[in-house]
Amino acid sequence: MKKCIINGVVITMDDSRNIIEDGFVIIDGNEISEIGNMKDLKVSGDMDVIDARGGIVMPGFVNCHTHISMSVFRGLGEDMPDRLRRYMFPMEDELLDEEMVGIGARLSLIELIQGGVTTFCDMYYFEDEVAKAVRDFGMRAVLGETILSKPSPDSSEAYGGIEYAKRFISKWKGDSLITPAFAPHAPYTCDDQHLMEIKKLADELDVPITMHLSEMLHEMEEFDSKYGKTPIKHLEDIGFLSERLIAAHLVYVDDEDIEVLRRNGVGAAHNVVANAKSGRKVSPAPAMHKAGMNVGLGTDGPMSGNHQDILSLLGYYTKIQKQAALDNRICPAVEAVELGTIGGARVLGMADEIGSIEIGKKADIIIIDTSAPNIQPIYDYYSAIVYAAHPHNVVMTMVNGSVLMSDRKVLVQDEDRLIDEVREVSKRISRFARELDQRARL
Template sequence: MNTTSNKQYSSSSSLASSALQVLEARWVVPVLPQGMVLEHYSVVTSDNCILAILPQEQARAQYPSARIVDLNEHVLIPGLINLHTHAAMSLMRGFADDKPLMQWLQQHIWPAEKHFVSELFVRQGTLLGCAEMLAGGTTCFSDMYFFPQSVAEAAVQAGMRANIGLLVMELLSNYACDAEDYLQKGLQARDSWRDNELLSASLAPHAPYTVSNATFEQIITYAEQLGLNIHMHLHETRIEIEESLKQYGIRPLQRLESLGLLGPSLVAAHGVYLTEAEMTSLARHSCHIAHCPTSNLKLASGIAPVDALVKAGVNVVLGTDGAASNNRQDMFAEMRLAALLAKGASGDAESVPAAQALAMATINAAKALGQDNKLGSLEAGKYADIVAVDLSAVEIQPCYDVISHLVYSAGREHVSHVWIAGELKYQKLQGQAGIYADIEPAELKEISTEWQTRLSQYLA
């Protein structure tokens, strides 16, 4: 294989430059049009964008001076987009397993966060999460956590795209004392990275049960003035709905609609318990649902009605949630589980076919971020955020349908190359450990060891 040498790894901050290069692949799955597979095609990149997608011989003839990357047993896909996570909670992976959501939050996670969460915790935990996501083919993530400036710093170090949620809630934390404090600190952090093309921001009210009507009204005003999305948890558990009925006399979604919060800028994570009328309302307002199947199952929150949501016309995307409630930030696992759960829950084997599951992790997610003109598919003019998946491994042979293989057979361990803006940020050759462009494995090991010691002492 004609790949970058070890000497080149050490001579630059990235594994390979973003100069003119031709990625020659056995297959290219551009995602748009959905279901298309191009065989023996090349993706040509220059600077940070895709220049062209052409048959291999044509690409070689048209760009004779380009650097060739030989990927003759691989499929190229757009970078995966994780639309809901709390990356810093990688430091709490396996911290309080096998607990229902509210017990998990109130008795375990929130007390531990009060004890440990700081700028350092968030920066180091997010970097650990970025490393996991990169190695699994995720090039962009939508985060929601404390200290957004620290999230930004970690994402920039890793060279990843991030939509950073500016967390808002009424609860006192190590980060802020009240909703107004959350808002002002978040907006100040956002101002510091506004010119970085890798980063964007959303206003992130935690959930209806932690945010007042007055605060929601402020959030709507800021979102409209600044052109920001709104990213929040919604209808994750039955308890959330029951408490809303007791306190407000209406269900959470109805409350949000009455406040004017529903619209194409809203990304609602989970959406497990939705009536037919609520799904119709989400579709009418062009809202997006970030489906997190593994986390919902692990916390026994339930199974989102994805088949019905899709049929209602709601844009469904995928997220992992944090590693504390999932244990993995693995978008290949989420694609597979989302497709399987939709079939099992609906009784329809044709529900969420493989191509649709892949779209949920790519172009649908880009649409939810308002960035589908830049991300989510392999098209000339879009950012060169590209993932190569090696399909040569014996455990996933033979291969009859490439897209089906990506969703049902391949896993994150088969990711061999990850480019972001045309720069190679991660590479794993057969039989070798993965190499990051901008992250030192020794640093990750130190981070993991240090925080495991601290949290283990706390648990004891």
């Protein structure tokens, strides 16, 4: 059965940034088959009609970097220095199991869908549990199993994630919605030899790699003292960089690093709010974008970014960059929408399939209700999306032609039951968190 979204302002995000003020979009199966003006629409009896009621119809958002299962830890260890090593790693080593990863993933999936995210790139442990949740919800995702130079929650051996990832990739490769990947944690938590092993495997298996890169000051100091160069230049020298790499953060990068990343086709996931919250320098994402790199937005995990939606990041992206540059002309609203949609799709290597509303592309579409008081009146659609809209203004989310949320209701999960499970698991977590708090303060 075909679906037809009617009475919408269609923000296509195609190359000419076409907007159809009184438009429709027809979806045949999982693909967009027709786009046009309402006066030219012929509705046939076999069509399921979705009335946008004058709202904005646009491509779903792409979250290029997160760890969705960490939603069960959201709000712990806030404002603590070196939180990754002092808090997150010990917490995960002690507590994390398959059940917790599954519950956290489901909780975040509801939030993602409610915020209009239709594709995301994840990196975590027990990634198979994330994949099962993603499959149940019908979301689209790149899912990477984390690899570390120490034992991890799902492996008793250092680099055990490589074997896990190989099994995980062979299970999910070829899935229509899930792209399995390797996720070495960072260049300071994986050595060169293992990074190159991962690169070789990724080439053979034809899958993406996602990794944190040039994120931490201690990482920059370590590479400077060991090699006298930045991690990015070092990784180019060993042959690790390629178009497969989705690099998260890229905070401490200089102009030469940007040129290295560009010539190797590395995609950038800019985590504007998570970086701000952790008190890091503002990433030169606009310079990467200007240099011709693929740049998208990411939230980072729910401990770092707390929210998982991309819509509320759009305004932060442009405002924080304007403030850092002391120049309000940079990063116009349309650029923020680009990074949140087609830009993110390019970062994940999926721009042929998603990221814009164009005939032949997969139907990953959202509707934003523009009758809400926080949005009216509208003189400029990009301004309305970036500076005024909130995630709760998203009223319909469609992935691959299937409606996952209608009238704000996520159709694929019993939300009340899930919240009960989250509360149950949080009791277990808070017991250990109290211990850890005391230890961290010693």
